[in-house]
Amino acid sequence: MSDSSSTTTVERKDADHRYEILVDGRRAGLTAYRDLNRQRVFFHTETDEAFAGQGLASQLVQQALDDVRASGMRIVPVCPYVAKFLKRHDEFADITDRVTPDVLRWLRAQLG
Numbered sequence: 308m309s310d311s312s313s314t315t316t317v318e319r320k321d322a323d324h325r326y327e328i329l330v331d332g333r334r335a336g337l338t339a340y341r342d343l344n345r346q347r348v349f350f351h352t353e354t355d356e357a358f359a360g361q362g363l364a365s366q367l368v369q370q371a372l373d374d375v376r377a378s379g380m381r382i383v384p385v386c387p388y389v390a391k392f393l394k395r396h397d398e399f400a401d402i403t404d405r406v407t408p409d410v411l412r413w414l415r416a417q418l419g
């Protein structure tokens with residue numbers, strides 16, 4: 308569990324192709340991606356059960372998408388959670404691309 312005194316941080320782990328959210332230094336969730344040129348393709352988000360339902364995935368995805376913008380890249384929301392988040396946050400519409408069959412084929416090949 309996290310509470311109001313917990314410290315929450317988000318880190319991008321380039322080597323692991325993901326952003327992680329840490330609560331008091333403990334990993335509580337992640338959102339995973341692969342980069343296709345300038346597109347960051349998000350394909351999976353998860354929160355550890357002990358931390359579920361506290362808005363952590365929302366904080367994580369918000370900061371991850373802010374980082375995509377800061378990096379001058381674009382978002383492709385294959386992950387249903389990221390897609391749902393974007394429906395509620397139209398401030399990212401200008402840097403969001405559609406999920407296409409080509410992207411899905413490329414992603415499947417990337418993930419083996």
Ligand SMILES: CC(C)(COP(=O)(O)OP(=O)(O)OC[C@H]1O[C@@H](n2cnc3c(N)ncnc32)[C@H](O)[C@@H]1OP(=O)(O)O)[C@@H](O)C(=O)NCCC(=O)NCCS
Pocket residue numbers: 350351352353354355358359360361362363364365366386387388389391
């Ligand atoms: C989906 C998941 C990451 C949400 O984590 P969380 O930290 O509890 O999320 P938050 O508290 O920020 O947000 C909860 C919201 O996520 C929504 N949600 C739960 N599962 C979802 C899913 N599979 N796809 C989209 N949205 C989902 C809930 O409906 C809730 O929406 P609400 O705000 O309208 O009530 C977490 O439940 C999880 O790890 N699930 C298993 C893996 C998974 O299905 N990942 C999503 C697809 S890759």
